[in-house]
Amino acid sequence: MFTCKILPDLKYLLTIASIIYVHDTSDTNLNSMGGALRKWRKRKSKHVSTNQLSLSTPNLSEPQQKVKYRQKHNRKDRFSSASNQHNVTASEPDLRIDNQQIEKGDEEISANSRTDVVINPSNHENIKAGSNRLFIAAIDIGTTYSGYAYSARRDVEKDPSNILCPQWRGDEGLYYKNATAVLFDKQGHFSKFGFEAETYYHEAMEEQDDILTYFFFNDFKMLLYEKKDDLNKEIVITDITGKKMKAIKVFSAAIRYLKEHLLDVLQKSFVRDSNISNTDIHWVLTVPAIWEMKAKQFMRDAAEMAGILADQLSLALEPEAASIYCRKVPMSIKESDLKTLTFLSSGISYVVLDQGGGTLDVTGHQIEEDNFLKEIFPPNGGSWGGNNVNYEFEKYLEEIFTIQVVHQVKQDDPVAYFDTVKQFERKKKSFKPKSDADVVFNVSQAFKEVYEKTHKSDLPSEIRIKHGKMRISASRFKAFFDQSIQSIISHLSEIFKSPKLQNVNVILAVGGFSESEIIIDSIREHFPNMQIVVPKDPGLAVLKGAVLFGLEPLAVKSRISRYTYGIKIDKEILPKEDENYRTLRRDRKSRRFATDVFEKLVEIGEEIKVNEWQPAKEYDPIYKDDQEVKIEFYATEEKDPVHVTDPGCMKLGTLNVDLKERTRSNGALKLEINAGGTEIIAVITDENTGKKFKAKFCLP
Ligand SMILES: Nc1ncnc2c1ncn2[C@@H]1O[C@H](COP(=O)(O)OP(=O)(O)OP(=O)(O)O)[C@@H](O)[C@H]1O
Ligand SMILES: [Mg+2]
Known part of the structure; x- marks a missing residue:
């Protein structure tokens, strides 16, 4: 009953x-x-x-x-609800517009x-979003890299390749995307963003006594995927040293920085007194297609807190944005792929594989007669982005130095830890799967020192560290990619069983991780009948495509x-x-x-x-x-x-x-x-x- x-x-x-x-x-x-x-x-x-x-x-x-x-x-325990935290710092004034207003038309x-x-x-x-605004700007807060792209509406309407991206100075040159890193001072006030935040934090470690009281956040986007139903605006994240802050404050600081940067660029680059302001811009914020609704709403809230009003903001799904870009801007595709390329023509179905730092996002698209896109397979995927390779390396550090030593280094000398992972990241990007040569990169002395102090003995001989450089064999280095390759291949294999994808023979691989030779080679090997198309700059396709989506x-x-x-x-x-x-x-x-x-x-x-x-x-x-x-x-x-x-x-x-x-x-x-x-x-x-x-x- x-x-x-x-x-x-x-x-x-x-x-x-x-x-x-x-x-x-x-x-x-x-x-x-x-x-x-x-x-x-x-x-x-x-x-x-x-x-x-x-x-x-x-x-x-x-x-x-x-x-x-x-x-x-x-990642365990990195993200926790505010309800059981005591160490939450005061947040910035909430700029959210009160939605209770009643608008009379x-x-x-x-x-x-x-x-x-x-x-x-x-x-x-x-x-049609923001059809009355002069500019369209897309902001992509990525797990590893973030940036913005923009165009004057008139320019991009004439030529879809007419999209601009600023360049950011990083440790090895100029990049179109900045590092996703946010630094707050000890009072919790925003201090720096991106490579600048990384460099400042790193350099201040030597001479600024209170630098460990600063809040340094990186790799925080995955919170929004992992927290799922528990996600709310009160949720807090921990910084590199374990200090806590409201996540929404960190996200909105990142968005605000990029937004203000663009406004500054526009104001400087156009005729003086042209008075270009925030209201002249329609903003597009990219989000992984596989995110839950709460995560997308959280990004909207963070954008509003950063001063972007609800009616000047659209969300673009990352794989869709990349798909639109590659189709509208054929020169984004390598000539070698273009020759045999059929996927730009109508009636063709293809799978967009968006491999960023955090997520792998797969969607099936078909080009309709009228050249519009139709989703034939809904977004799906998981947390199998490029950063998993880094996590495998971090696990390896724990194996060789012990968990205790790694934790000690993280706590006492977070910059040393961070630097080592950064060094690894560089080698990961340039790794050639066909090479047998050992991979050699700088590793902080801190690991050796803490190990010797904790264990009261020298490093074991199997740890190959000499003069501050770690040597890893090519086969061991390759193994850091194994987990990612397995996850991607098994997920794609499952998807391709679907009757809806039986006519698909093209995979459009976008997102920065699609630059990885070993990943693309493995996909080619496992799906020999598929044509794998990788744009020239797969990481930027999402960002620039989001501008086209806004248009x-x-x-x-x-x-x-x-x-x-x-x-x-x-x-x-x-x-x-x-x-x-x-x-x-x-x-x-x-x-x-x-x-x-x-x-x-x-x-x-x-x-x-x-x-x-x-x-x-x-x-x-x-x-x-x-x-x-x-x-x-x-x-x-x-x-x-x-x-x-x-x-x-x-x-x-x-x-x-x-x-x-x-x-x-x-x-x-x-x-x-x-x-x-x-x-x-x-x-x-x-x-x-x-x-x-x-x-x-x-x-x-
Ligand atoms: N040449 C390369 N080889 C291997 N990995 C690479 C290469 N270039 C970039 N990556 C990896 O791609 C990831 C970054 O890609 P991208 O900028 O698209 O991600 P993101 O926007 O930060 O993340 P997400 O979109 O998942 O939030 C990083 O894990 C980076 O190490
Ligand atoms: Mg991305």
């Missing part, structure tokens, strides 16, 4: 027939439950059938759709709860829904249906209502056209005299969720609908959603007053 949960303040009744019920304000359960969130019911309309929503539903239950997640040995009002993002009133068709957000025409989306309603049911629901109530007329019901709007696996709105659905408020309804939007990986409280259901946000100006009780609330972009846009039209209410939710 189910438990019948009685709802208290139900001022609205659900209608599920084509009859509009007369509102019954004498509900027996009126006073026994709280919360305005249940004031929402589905209206069954003569004109709008719920069946209209059941579009094609490709089978997504294939095993390869489930992303496996491998916890890295040395001619006929429309946008209203949202604080958790939601308000968008400007606009026509449905107008989902043309509809370049990807359709996507496969990764979630089932819906809203919370009360639904009238027949007595025999009781058993299907966990929470029920009954009104005075003994009508039965299932409560907290997940009303499905889009189903997982459905193909959704990016600029198309789902057929409208109509609902009635449960009580005619209520001043407002709060419509809660949910997502889940279940195909047929029953209640919004089912395990795995995630609340996306709430759209508040103001009913104060309603003059009569009738007139439905018409709900339309557009879920094919990188965000969901929901519009409620109050047919009584003609007012529209909109909200934008970040898509998982």
Whole structure:
């Protein structure tokens, strides 16, 4: 038997027939439950059938759709919730715009709860992002490297290769991406970013006594992938020495630095007094396609905190951005690949393999007749980016020097540790898999000294360190890549079993890790029938492609829904249906209502056209005299969720609908959603007053 949960303040009744019920304000359960969130019911309309929503539903239950997640040995405990931390420093003033503002347009009002993002009133068709801004700039906060690219709208419209990237001075020359490193002083105030932060921290170690009280963060992006459902704005991360700070502050400092840098460049490079400012720029922030919704929302929040307003920001999925770039800018592809290249022509399907420092992100794309992209296989992958090779090396250090020694070095001399890993990184990038020569690189003396002090003996002879240089055989060095190669190959093998990818014979490998010879050679070896296309600068393809995405957000025409989306309603049911629901109530007329019901709007696996709105659905408020309804939007990986409280259901946000100006009780609330972009846009039209209410939710 189910438990019948009685709802208290139900001022609205659900209608599920084509009859509009007369509102019954004498509900027996009126006073026994709280919360305005249940004031929402589905209206069954003569004109709008719920069946209209059941579009094609490709089978997504294939095993390869489930992303496996491998916890890295040395990441454990790096990220923890603020609730059990004491060492959180004061955060910067929160620049977040209060989203509770109500914007009045001619006929429309946008209203949202604080958790939601308000968008400007606009026509449905107008989902072209930032179409009125002079510049488009993309910011890519990478696990290892970060940067921005930009273009004047007019220039990039004329020529998609017309995208600029600043150059950053690193330890070995100039780079188009900067290091993802943020330094805060001991008070927690932002100090430096990128290579500059690394160098400063390193050099200050010699002479600045208090440098260990500074906060130095690198390799923090993976937090957003690893924390998944536990992610929130209070979460803290530890710096290189274990000091804690709110993660959102670190992310937003990185975004703010890049944003301010571009503004500075623009102000200096254009005619004086041209007054180019933040509002002239539409910003695009890149995110891995495999990230969960909360992670994407976290990046939005970090961007807002960095002074980028919600309506001047789009999120671009990293593999999509790279895919768009390689297609629109053929000169990004090596000539050798172009000769045999077929993947630029319409009708061709290919897999985009985005291999960055943190994640491996795989998506299937098809080029449509009209040259737009269609997603044929949804994003999937895992934490198998290039940094795993570094983690294998760090494990090796623990093996040879012992965990105790490595921890001691990290704690006492973090720069020495960091430098050694950096030295390794250089060798990793230039490693030639066919060479038999030993790999030799600098290793800090600190390891030797701490070892000898701790063990009261010399280093064992198998550790080949001489004059501060470590020597590793080519075969051992190769072994650092084994785990990555295995993960990538086995994941791709699984994916290629899918019937949806049977026509694919091209892999477009992007992301910095695709520069690795050993990785690309291994993929070629395992998939001899595939053409592996690597652009000339695979790391930059994501960043530059994000600018093109900002210019043309509809370049990807359709996507496969990764979630089932819906809203919370009360639904009238027949007595025999009781058993299907966990929470029920009954009104005075003994009508039965299932409560907290997940009303499905889009189903997982459905193909959704990016600029198309789902057929409208109509609902009635449960009580005619209520001043407002709060419509809660949910997502889940279940195909047929029953209640919004089912395990795995995630609340996306709430759209508040103001009913104060309603003059009569009738007139439905018409709900339309557009879920094919990188965000969901929901519009409620109050047919009584003609007012529209909109909200934008970040898509998982
Ligand atoms: N020639 C190379 N050989 C091997 N690895 C390389 C090479 N060039 C770059 N990498 C690796 O690629 C990764 C960086 O790539 P990229 O800049 O695309 O990543 P990211 O943007 O920092 O990470 P993510 O996109 O996953 O957040 C690093 O792990 C780096 O060591
Ligand atoms: Mg990247």
